[in-house]
Every structure is written in C-alpha cells, then in structure tokens.
Amino acid sequence: MAWKAPLADMQFVLQHWLRADRAxxxxxxxxxxxxDLAMQVLEQAARFSEQVLVPLNTTGDRQGCTLEHGNVRTPQGFPAAYRAYVEGGWPALACDPALGGQGLPVLLDAAMQEMLFASNHGWAMYTGIAHGAYLCLKAHASAELQARYLPGIVSGATLPTMCLTEPQAGSDLGLLRCRAEAVGEGRYAVTGNKLFISGGDHDLTHDILHLVLARLPGAPAGSRGLSLLLVPKWLEDGQRNAVHCDGLEHKLGIRASATCTLRFEGASGWLVGQAHGGLAAMFVMMNAARLHVGLQGLAHAEAAWQCARDYALERRQMRAVGHALGDADPIALHPAMRQVLLELRVRSEGMRALGYWTAHWLDVAAAAADPAQRTKASKLAALLTPIVKAAFTD
Ligand SMILES: Cc1cc2nc3c(=O)[nH]c(=O)nc-3n(C[C@H](O)[C@H](O)[C@H](O)COP(=O)(O)OP(=O)(O)OC[C@H]3O[C@@H](n4cnc5c(N)ncnc54)[C@H](O)[C@@H]3O)c2cc1C
Known part of the structure; x- marks a missing residue:
C-alpha cells in the first residue's frame, strides 16, 4: 500500500481555507x-499511521479476527499498535485537560482520523468511536460514573462500544427489545441480544465499556422508550460481567475489525442520563460517529487517488499527444486519464475542505467566547454532519 499522509494538503486547508490558527x-x-504546533501533531500522527498502521493493513485483513472460548483475538500486531497509540497520547488528543486530555481542537482529531482510516480501516474501527463515547458520558453520565470511567477512555486504558442494533432492529431502533431492570443501589440487570457491534470484544484493552440501548420496565413503546446503560466487561470487584461474545460477522475489507454478536445475561449496568432519554444521550455518540464515517469516505478517496496516480505514472501504453517521451508513455499523460486523475484529486481535496470545516465548526460551537457564535456554529455543524457522512461515503 503506497498511501502517504497528505500533510501539505492538510496544511493548506488549515492555513489558507479555514485560517484555523487565527480562529x-x-x-x-x-x-x-x-x-506550527498543529502541523507537529499531524506530522507525528502521519508517522504513526505510515510506520505502524500501514504495515498491518494487509496482514490484518488477511488474518482477520478469531473467536476462541468467547474471547476475540485481533490480528498479529494490533495490540502492540494500540499500545503505541496509547503511549503516544493519541486517545487524549481532543479531550478536556481537566480529565487528562490534551485539549487540542477537534479539527486536529478529524485530520488524525483521516490518517488512521486511510492507513488501516480495520484497526481504526476500534479507536474511532472512543471520542463519541467520551462526549456522551461527559454530557449525560452522573459525576460518579464520569469519575469512574472517563479517565480510562481519555488515557486509552479502556475502549467503548455502541450497542444499538439487534436482530430485528437495524434502522428502526423503535423495535429494540433489550431490557434493563433495576436491582438496587443504582444498578440494573441488562438482558438481550445485540449484533453487528464493532469492537464488541477484543484483546486491545482489558476492560471494554458497552453503551447499551435498552428498555426499562413500563417504558413507552418505540424509540421514546429507550434508556442508555453503561455495561463494563469487568466489574469493579474483578468479576467478569455477564456479557458474552457469541459470534463474529464475516465481511469484506475490514475483517480485522471484530463485528460481534453480544449476549447480555442480566449483566450489571448503570443508567446514563435520564430514564427513557437514552436515544438523545446516544445521539451525542452517534453524531460523532457520523462525522467519522464521513472521514472514512475521505480517507478511502484519498488512498484510492494516490494508488491511481502512482499506477498511472508507472504504466506505459501508447504515445501521448504532444508529450511523447518514448515508444509508450505513462498513461497519466493521456488527456482522458489526466481528467480522471484530476477529478479524483479534486474530489478528495473538496471533501477534506468540507469535512475539516465541519470539524472546525464543532470547535467553534464548543469554545467560542461569543454565545451567538457558538449557537450559529452548532447549527452549521448539525446541518453539515449528515451531509458529510452521506456524500463522502457515496
Ligand atoms: C461493519 C458494520 C459495523 C457496525 N457496527 C455497529 C455498532 O458498532 N453498533 C451498532 O449498534 N450497530 C452497528 N452496525 C449496524 C448498523 O448500524 C446497521 O446495519 C444499520 O443500522 C442498518 O440496519 P440493518 O443492517 O438491519 O438494515 P435494515 O434496517 O434492515 O435496512 C436494510 C436496507 O433498507 C433501507 N431502509 C430501511 N428503512 C428505510 C426507510 N425508512 N426508507 C428508506 N430505506 C430504508 C436501509 O437503508 C438499508 O439499505 C454495524 C454494521 C456494519 C455493517
């Protein structure tokens, strides 16, 4: 895989399109x-992506994940790459310094996500939703839950999952059946089956925090009756919680990402946010995930364009009009191929401009001094996020 982090193009967007440093x-x-600081961060992220993740991309996809005695094993090299990611402080990049974060803009996180997904999509599926879970818990979890679980997400000691989908409930979350019953002392017993859960089990971290949509007794039907529960893989007393991985999905392209079928058998969980307010709380996480999915589209467009360019510069067929260098010239010199290559390049540059713009509005929405500017930025980000997701992945 010949992908190289497009640092010059990234800098162009930051410096000349967004004028991010002034903002x-x-x-x-x-x-x-x-x-300078922003580019140093991106250069380090580029080094990690090119040197650690790219070499594991093909091998990871060929090897895939395995499920042995209920435990998922990721491909060779994945746990070590995750340790290097944690040691580099990458999970903390855009998190609050009060919680151990680096307090850097979400815009830089977006650029990093582009690099992680371009270099190794399977690996990046494990880390990609952590920031969304961080935002969700920060906005909706009790102070006690935050104190117990947020530092682990910020440091990378734990990785989260988002558990929405069930066999009978995909797009239509109103059909969810998973249930949660209070068992005292703020604890709930969570029971039900979830499937397609990315990173539902793995060997990158000891603990895994499942954010699970379920129904409390007497909850209204439909999506208004959903509550959000935090269900850790391991309980504080060192016991394994009653969450079991029963299977792995077979799929193309991201075989290194464990897409799990999970069974909750009265697993201990804690309510995040209000009873029946689960969808609104989960939406914080889903929204962050939507931007990341858009950035995945950008990542693949950029990687595809780089591969196409390299091949077109190497492959020689026919003599090029006005540019003939020999008996056969690189196909990149033929006008029709130039048009194809330029169109690919324009699309990925355009996506980067729009995607990073959206991430930048998230920073303005969170940190601008003027409340009116924060409101405007928040509305723009809300408008752009689904456009970024749909357009970039198309
Ligand atoms: C690789 C992978 C990872 C995933 N990771 C997670 C995860 O971590 N957590 C999680 O909870 N889920 C996860 N999912 C599940 C994903 O969220 C669901 O696949 C998605 O919600 C769609 O559900 P479905 O597959 O059941 O499709 P369905 O809901 O059955 O839809 C089938 C088709 O019908 C279309 N459709 C449905 N309703 C309408 C409508 N009203 N109008 C027009 N078209 C419609 C859909 O767009 C789709 O094309 C993952 C899925 C995949 C493939």
Whole structure:
C-alpha cells in the first residue's frame, strides 16, 4: 500500500481555507495552539499511521479476527499498535485537560482520523468511536460514573462500544427489545441480544465499556422508550460481567475489525442520563460517529487517488499527444486519464475542505467566547454532519 499522509494538503486547508490558527487564537481554550504546533501533531500522527498502521493493513485483513472460548483475538500486531497509540497520547488528543486530555481542537482529531482510516480501516474501527463515547458520558453520565470511567477512555486504558442494533432492529431502533431492570443501589440487570457491534470484544484493552440501548420496565413503546446503560466487561470487584461474545460477522475489507454478536445475561449496568432519554444521550455518540464515517469516505478517496496516480505514472501504453517521451508513455499523460486523475484529486481535496470545516465548526460551537457564535456554529455543524457522512461515503 503506497498511501502517504497528505500533510501539505492538510496544511493548506488549515492555513489558507479555514485560517484555523487565527480562529483558535480567538478561543480561550485553544489560544495556545498555532499552525506550527498543529502541523507537529499531524506530522507525528502521519508517522504513526505510515510506520505502524500501514504495515498491518494487509496482514490484518488477511488474518482477520478469531473467536476462541468467547474471547476475540485481533490480528498479529494490533495490540502492540494500540499500545503505541496509547503511549503516544493519541486517545487524549481532543479531550478536556481537566480529565487528562490534551485539549487540542477537534479539527486536529478529524485530520488524525483521516490518517488512521486511510492507513488501516480495520484497526481504526476500534479507536474511532472512543471520542463519541467520551462526549456522551461527559454530557449525560452522573459525576460518579464520569469519575469512574472517563479517565480510562481519555488515557486509552479502556475502549467503548455502541450497542444499538439487534436482530430485528437495524434502522428502526423503535423495535429494540433489550431490557434493563433495576436491582438496587443504582444498578440494573441488562438482558438481550445485540449484533453487528464493532469492537464488541477484543484483546486491545482489558476492560471494554458497552453503551447499551435498552428498555426499562413500563417504558413507552418505540424509540421514546429507550434508556442508555453503561455495561463494563469487568466489574469493579474483578468479576467478569455477564456479557458474552457469541459470534463474529464475516465481511469484506475490514475483517480485522471484530463485528460481534453480544449476549447480555442480566449483566450489571448503570443508567446514563435520564430514564427513557437514552436515544438523545446516544445521539451525542452517534453524531460523532457520523462525522467519522464521513472521514472514512475521505480517507478511502484519498488512498484510492494516490494508488491511481502512482499506477498511472508507472504504466506505459501508447504515445501521448504532444508529450511523447518514448515508444509508450505513462498513461497519466493521456488527456482522458489526466481528467480522471484530476477529478479524483479534486474530489478528495473538496471533501477534506468540507469535512475539516465541519470539524472546525464543532470547535467553534464548543469554545467560542461569543454565545451567538457558538449557537450559529452548532447549527452549521448539525446541518453539515449528515451531509458529510452521506456524500463522502457515496
Ligand atoms: C461493519 C458494520 C459495523 C457496525 N457496527 C455497529 C455498532 O458498532 N453498533 C451498532 O449498534 N450497530 C452497528 N452496525 C449496524 C448498523 O448500524 C446497521 O446495519 C444499520 O443500522 C442498518 O440496519 P440493518 O443492517 O438491519 O438494515 P435494515 O434496517 O434492515 O435496512 C436494510 C436496507 O433498507 C433501507 N431502509 C430501511 N428503512 C428505510 C426507510 N425508512 N426508507 C428508506 N430505506 C430504508 C436501509 O437503508 C438499508 O439499505 C454495524 C454494521 C456494519 C455493517
């Protein structure tokens, strides 16, 4: 795989299109961030992606994940790559310094996500939803749950999952059946089956935090009756919680990502947010995931364009009009091929401009000093996020 992080194009978007450094300096939370610092961060992320993740892309996809005695094993090299990611402080990039985060803009996280997904989509599926879970718990979990679980997400010691889908409920979450019953002391017993759960089990972290949509007794029918529960793989007393991985999905392209069937058998869980308010709480996570899915589209478009360019510069067929270099010239010199290559390039550059713009509005929405500017930015980000997801992945 010949992909190289497109750092010059990224810098162009940050510096000339978004003028991000000026915007950051106007926001107290990011006043210390300038273009030099931003590019240093992205250069480090590029090094990690190119040197650690790219070499594991093909091998990871060929090997895939295995399920042995209820435990998922990721491909060779994946746990070590995750350790390097944690040691590099990458999970903490855009998290609150009060929780151990680095307090850098979400815009830089978006650029990093592009690199992680371009270099190894299967591996990046494990880390990709962590920031969404962090935002969801920060916005909706009790102070006690936050104190117990947020530091682990920020440091990377734990990885989260989002458990929505059930066999009979995909797009239509109103059909969810998984249930949660109070068993005292704020604890709930969660019972039901979930499927297609990305990172539902793995060997990258000891603990896994499942964020599960379920129904409390007497909950209204449909999506208004859903509550969100935090269900850890391991309980505080060191016991394994009653969450079991019963199977792995077979699929193309991201075989290194464990897409799990999970069985909750009265597993201990804690309510996040209000009873029956689960969908609104989960939406914080789903929204972050939507932007990331869009960035996955950008990542693949960029990687595809780079492969196409390299091949077109190497492959020689026919003599090029006006440019003939020999008996047969690189196909990149033929006008029709130039058009194809330029169109691919324009599309990925355009996607990067729009995707990073959206991420930048998230920063303005969270950190601008002026409340009116925050509101406007928040509305723009809400408008752009589904467009980014749908358009980029198409
Ligand atoms: C690789 C992978 C990873 C996943 N990871 C997770 C995860 O981590 N957590 C999780 O909870 N889920 C996960 N999912 C599940 C994913 O969220 C569901 O696949 C998705 O919600 C769609 O559900 P479904 O597959 O049952 O399709 P269905 O809902 O059965 O839909 C089938 C088709 O009908 C279309 N359709 C449905 N309703 C309408 C409508 N009203 N109008 C027009 N078209 C419609 C859909 O767009 C789709 O094309 C994952 C799926 C995959 C493939």
């Amino acid at each position: 950051w300096q106007a926001m107290p939370a990011y006043a210390e961030v300038d273009l």
